[in-house]
Amino acid sequence: MYQPPHFREDDLGVQHALIRAHPLGLLITAGGSGLIANPVPFHLDAEASEKGTLRLHLAKANAQWRDIQDGAPVLAVFQGVNSYVTPSWYQTKQETGKVVPTWNYVIVQARGPARVIHDSDWLRAQIDAITGQHESRREKPWTVHDAPDDFVRAQLKGIVGIEIEIASIEGKWKVSQNRPVADREGVAAGLGAMAGEDEMQDLVKRYGKLEGNH
Numbered sequence: 001m002y003q004p005p006h007f008r009e010d011d012l013g014v015q016h017a018l019i020r021a022h023p024l025g026l027l028i029t030a031g032g033s034g035l036i037a038n039p040v041p042f043h044l045d046a047e048a049s050e051k052g053t054l055r056l057h058l059a060k061a062n063a064q065w066r067d068i069q070d071g072a073p074v075l076a077v078f079q080g081v082n083s084y085v086t087p088s089w090y091q092t093k094q095e096t097g098k099v100v101p102t103w104n105y106v107i108v109q110a111r112g113p114a115r116v117i118h119d120s121d122w123l124r125a126q127i128d129a130i131t132g133q134h135e136s137r138r139e140k141p142w143t144v145h146d147a148p149d150d151f152v153r154a155q156l157k158g159i160v161g162i163e164i165e166i167a168s169i170e171g172k173w174k175v176s177q178n179r180p181v182a183d184r185e186g187v188a189a190g191l192g193a194m195a196g197e198d199e200m201q202d203l204v205k206r207y208g209k210l211e212g213n214h
Helices: 012-021 063-067 091-095 120-135 149-156 181-192 198-207
Strands: 024-031 034-041 043-045 053-059 073-085 102-117 159-165 168-174
Touching: 012 043, 012 073, 012 102, 012 168, 024 063, 034 053, 034 063, 043 120, 053 120, 073 181, 073 198, 091 181, 102 198, 120 149, 120 159, 181 198
Parallel strands: none
Antiparallel strands: 024 034, 024 073, 043 053, 053 159, 073 102, 102 159, 102 168
């Protein structure tokens, strides 16, 4: 991933937080079937290895798992909040006009060797973990135990597990840090005037070290 120094986010805790907040990642492999990318919900176990371990499952009908059964390296990409940035928000536009549009975004890429798992107990634990993570926010969480056991066992026969011990992980927080202070302030104000842009506005303020966010 192209990484200008001012956009790097190397804090593992921050990287892990993005994965948890945006768990639908892109699983990318390059094997006998060529380049394949599939969106998959991941579950992160931060304590399982030094940089964390990602667990997921694929349908057996999805041929992607056959390309990684020998421990081939894989790439997982997690896209966080992103926003278009208009040059009209920059003070520089008023001063010189030498500005162009851009896009702000936060992203994490994790790489590591993957292994394929057929064990039904592992698969059940993975489904329990990822379901529990997301159902916990509901007043009356659904659990896998709510479904009939024979139905669950039949469903497990149709999937395979994938476990990725993260060997390297990169975070990129491109949130206007490269702009002059007046431009960063303009971006924050512009985002604040738009519905649904609160999260990006907060990131521009925080990473741009604007007043009240040092």
